[in-house]
Amino acid sequence: MKKSVFYHAGCPVCVSAEQDILKLMNPAQVEVVNLAGAKDRISEAEKAGVKSVPALLTPDGNVLHINFGASMADVKG
């Protein structure tokens, strides 16, 4: 089964959401990507439709934007 991808940027809101997501879902089915430490994956996230972080990209290709932590522009800065 294709994994979900949880994109975040290391902010407190992101970390809190990450802990919730990993409790609610099977952690083995979620790849966690910290864009602050993996700037080469920002374009991948943007292509997938990620507008802000934290966000969960589902195996079906839908993006669930969770709360509003930081805009993609902030992550790049």
Added chain:
Amino acid sequence: MKKSVFYHAGCPVCVSAEQDILKLMNPAQVEVVNLAGAKDRISEAEKAGVKSVPALLTPDGNVLHINFGASMADVKG
């Protein structure tokens, strides 16, 4: 185990997010509440910290506000 509660209001965006959530989590662990059809539960949702729908209240009492970006298909439909 305490269930999560997925609050929504019956809009297309909510229904799409609901389908994603029920695929990602164990459906038996999620109570789905349509506030449009259960107005008596709006105050309960507000007390729990729900600011917008769709939102997922976790068993720990955290609220994940899910802003699913409407797809172009949804916008056209």
